[in-house]
Amino acid sequence: MTPEHCLYFDGKFIPARMLVNGGSIAYDRSFSRYDYYHIETADYSVIFAVSMPTESYLDTGDRAAFRQTGDVIPIPKRVLRNWEMDAAAPLLTARREVEPLFRLLAQRSKELGFPPAEIAAQIVKDSNLHLVTEEGEILRPTRKVEDRVVFTLPAHCRQVRIVSRAARPSDVIGPFLDDRRHLGVLLSQVTLWDAAQTQDIDLGELSTSGWYPLDGGLRWTNGDALLPVETREFQHSRMLALRVVAGGPYIEDDRATIAA
Known part of the structure; x- marks a missing residue:
């Protein structure tokens, strides 16, 4: 069957x-x-x-x-x-x-005496959330404030990938859950700012790879979502804040850090 x-x-x-x-x-x-x-x-x-x-x-x-x-x-x-x-x-x-x-x-x-299912991998809650630049540089969070994760973007950065662990709910919770999407993190807001201005990036307008459809103003990544951040000419570093409202559990896997 x-x-x-x-x-x-x-x-x-x-x-x-x-x-x-x-x-x-x-x-x-x-x-x-x-x-x-x-x-x-x-x-x-x-x-x-x-x-x-x-x-x-x-x-x-x-x-x-x-x-x-x-x-x-x-x-x-x-x-x-x-x-x-x-x-x-x-x-x-x-x-x-x-x-x-x-x-x-x-x-x-x-x-009936059937052996219990073997645990294939360790289940973890940590998303291992980070960014990867076009040049392959890995950017770790500079600070976390409640559900906001803040990163410092280098000058001339035009796009980043939002990388994290990802798992299917049907794998980490149970097959009785009919959700086989590979889910990374669920975002409610993406904010980009520097000394001159602050800008909220519209999640609904993103058409790049790695995003699931917008749902109630929220949007899941698949663990490797491309985010354009080139909004104007800039010469200095900027800050990027991700408001993460959900994520995990995940299967622990050292491949969560994805090379460019």
Whole structure:
């Protein structure tokens, strides 16, 4: 079963990846290639695979990615379906409903004698937040005041990368959390100033790499976000303040410092 394939519980479908406990439900990484056959019924249905209730194939637009072998060539009817109108049962991904089932299955796995999942890495809260200039110079914070992290930018600096650890909530909190974004830090404000002026950089206007879409005036980085800071001619160093409202937990990894 692939991670995205759904299992059927109490009248609802839940993606298998959200129930992985490392014991009774685990990823098999012993091979990298395999043949996979979809089973499609006239109507999208609940079917049983080795006594496990699961789903038949629902064509939501990915049929063109299938590989056909043999002399028989199908002529698809190309009637696309969707979860809202054609699902045999509702799709469930909300943490408040998935986590209790995850905990129940994890406890059952333990009672059945499956070994506990190995801890792959240390979980840390420190974001290791820093900047990297165009020349590859690493800039550490000069001071921190509550949620504001302040950096000194060298003269003639035109852009910096906001670099930090990044992690997927589904990895560091649990697979029952349906958030697989690689999240760095969540910013509410970016301020640039020198002796002459102070300027707030509009987070919503940033179109450079490394940023997730603006959400309620806040914006996540992916751990390596490009920030232009060239606003006018300048000859002296300037200050850059990042207001960090959230971040972490993270998986400890010395690769958090990214070279230019």
